[in-house]
Amino acid sequence: MNKDSxxxxxxxxxxxxxxxxxxxxKRGYNNLVFTPHAxxxxxxxxxxxxxxxxxxxxxxxxxxAHVGGIIANLTYRADFIYQNLMIExxxxxxxxxxxxxxxxFLGSSCIYPKNPPQPMTxxxxxxxxxxxxxxPYALSKIAGIKLCESYNLQYGTNFISVMPxxxxxxxxxxxxxxxxxxxxxxxxxxxAKCLENNDMEAVKRDLDRRPIEGVSGxxxxxxxxxxxxxxxxxxxxxxxxxxxxxxxxxRREFLHSQDLGEACVxxxxxxxxxxxxxKQFNIKDFSVPYTKxxxxxxxxxxxxxxxxxxxxxxxxxxxxxxxxxxxxWNADKPNGTPQKLxxxxxxxxxxxKYSIELNDGIATSxxxxxxxxxx
Numbered sequence: 001m002n003k004d005s006x007x008x009x010x011x012x013x014x015x016x017x018x019x020x021x022x023x024x025x026k027r028g029y030n031n032l033v034f035t036p037h038a039x040x041x042x043x044x045x046x047x048x049x050x051x052x053x054x055x056x057x058x059x060x061x062x063x064x065a066h067v068g069g070i071i072a073n074l075t076y077r078a079d080f081i082y083q084n085l086m087i088e089x090x091x092x093x094x095x096x097x098x099x100x101x102x103x104x105f106l107g108s109s110c111i112y113p114k115n116p117p118q119p120m121t122x123x124x125x126x127x128x129x130x131x132x133x134x135x136p137y138a139l140s141k142i143a144g145i146k147l148c149e150s151y152n153l154q155y156g157t158n159f160i161s162v163m164p165x166x167x168x169x170x171x172x173x174x175x176x177x178x179x180x181x182x183x184x185x186x187x188x189x190x191x192a193k194c195l196e197n198n199d200m201e202a203v204k205r206d207l208d209r210r211p212i213e214g215v216s217g218x219x220x221x222x223x224x225x226x227x228x229x230x231x232x233x234x235x236x237x238x239x240x241x242x243x244x245x246x247x248x249x250x251r252r253e254f255l256h257s258q259d260l261g262e263a264c265v266x267x268x269x270x271x272x273x274x275x276x277x278x279k280q281f282n283i284k285d286f287s288v289p290y291t292k293x294x295x296x297x298x299x300x301x302x303x304x305x306x307x308x309x310x311x312x313x314x315x316x317x318x319x320x321x322x323x324x325x326x327x328x329w330n331a332d333k334p335n336g337t338p339q340k341l342x343x344x345x346x347x348x349x350x351x352x353k354y355s356i357e358l359n360d361g362i363a364t365s366x367x368x369x370x371x372x373x374x375x
Contacts, residue, residue, distance in 0.1 A: 007058065021261075070334060122343075131337045174210055243329075247329050279349075
């Protein structure tokens with residue numbers, strides 16, 4: 001990429017897209033174009049094609065997605081598969097149709113089977129059944145990988161796919177209805193700390209900034225307490241309690257979004273699909289359409305290569321927030337996949353490694369939670 005190349009970041013206001021945008025600007029890329037959600041419906045094919053026809057971006061980061069945690073994935077299964085399939089199909093096809101030089105597609109580590117060998121290499125994709133709770137979302141992301149591979153093999157495009165592990169960082173989603181585990185813990189422990197300190201004004205301020213199911217700081221106090229109790233935050237003073245789902249035993253890996261943004265820009269600058277073919281399959285002569293060798297699993301894992309139990313994560317967040325009350329595990333609720341640790345050797349061989357340790361990242365995230373502007 002040149003510094004004046006036109007670059008489209010889809011989903012630029014989200015956790016991933018904002019990190020990619022920040023990493024690009026840090027390197028001096030300022031000819032960036034976006035599709036704000038209020039103006040562009042990426043599910044609509046005509047809208048996306050009209051944008052590409054007008055802007056003709058040379059490079060595309062496809063980070064737009066409909067995302068959420070276990071509750072959201074279980075409840076809105078049709079929305080997760082339909083919306084994500086439409087978003088990625090519209091953007092990938094338009095990038096091909098309107099001549100983008102390169103595209104980077106963002107997937108998710110949930111594409112891997114429920115019980116694969118750990119750590120998970122890229123080659124375990126589609127080797128056994130998926131985790132039920134997020135199967136629709138996972139299938140949509142697998143389709144995105146295959147779209148990129150298939151367009152490359154048939155049309156000679158330069159589309160690469162990356163699979164990040166669990167993410168956290170600035171612009172994270174703290175909505176307890178839809179948030180992932182780490183931001184949900186940060187908010188739960190913060191609200192529980194408010195109750196522990198009998199600081200109802202702090203509860204009010206939190207709900208004013210981020211209402212829950214329409215309940216804000218201006219709602220009656222009993223209603224505020226009832227809604228946070230629904231999400232496992234209850235009691236006052238020394239009786240303040242946080243309830244968390246499952247038994248705490250699943251193991252998870254976490255990557256700061258800033259590190260992901262850096263990795264994505266590094267790969268866009270330095271790694272092409274032809275490089276992956278050469279290194280992974282020893283394919284030197286790549287003709288289009290390509291039919292000589294089975295080409296699979298060309299995506300690249302992005303993570304730290306280290307994990308911890310959800311129980312250990314909870315203790316880490318609890319300590320950072322400063323909550324000293326009780327934590328209760330509800331084993332009647334689903335745990336999700338027992339372990340999700342990525343093998344990141346492929347990425348490290350390409351020349352990139354993470355830099356932000358989890359302890360430091362959680363501390364920064366809690367500070368951001370307290371101070372960042374809510375959009």
